[in-house]
Amino acid sequence: xxxxxxxxxxxxxxxxxxxxxxxxxxxxxxxxxxxxxxxxxxxxxxxxxxxxxxxxxxxxxxxxxxxxxxxxxxxxxxxxxxxxxxxxxxxxxxxxxxxxxxxxxxxxxxxxxxxxxxxxxxxxxxxxxxxxxxxxxxxx
Numbered sequence: 001x002x003x004x005x006x007x008x009x010x011x012x013x014x015x016x017x018x019x020x021x022x023x024x025x026x027x028x029x030x031x032x033x034x035x036x037x038x039x040x041x042x043x044x045x046x047x048x049x050x051x052x053x054x055x056x057x058x059x060x061x062x063x064x065x066x067x068x069x070x071x072x073x074x075x076x077x078x079x080x081x082x083x084x085x086x087x088x089x090x091x092x093x094x095x096x097x098x099x100x101x102x103x104x105x106x107x108x109x110x111x112x113x114x115x116x117x118x119x120x121x122x123x124x125x126x127x128x129x130x131x132x133x134x135x136x137x138x139x140x
Contacts, residue, residue: 047065060075105120
């Protein structure tokens with residue numbers, strides 16, 4: 001099941017299976033997608049946050065962190081998308097466009113199994129930081 005929703009940053013596809021998203025976007029089947037959740041408690045099940053960065057991760061908004069285990073997770077807070085995500089523990093997420101192309105609302109609505117929102121916008125992408133036990137590196 002692929003959902004089309006307005007995320008905290010942009011229009012996105014969400015699913016429990018990242019391979020479904022990759023097939024829909026026509027990109028490599030094994031390319032990882034980031035994981036979105038509305039629950040900080042769920043983050044404990046997905047990745048271990050190094051002690052040095054726990055405060056940063058807890059307070060960050062519109063920010064994706066790539067953890068030492070290779071998992072990319074964004075905790076969504078204080079937006080309408082949070083309400084949708086609360087129905088699930090977590091979902092894989094990717095922008096709602098064909099690989100390397102711009103957002104096409106008509107195509108995205110036709111491609112998704114369920115359209116969650118009606119108004120879509122393309123806002124700035126989330127910031128991405130790669131963190132290790134002692135270092136942090138801004139990727140985007």
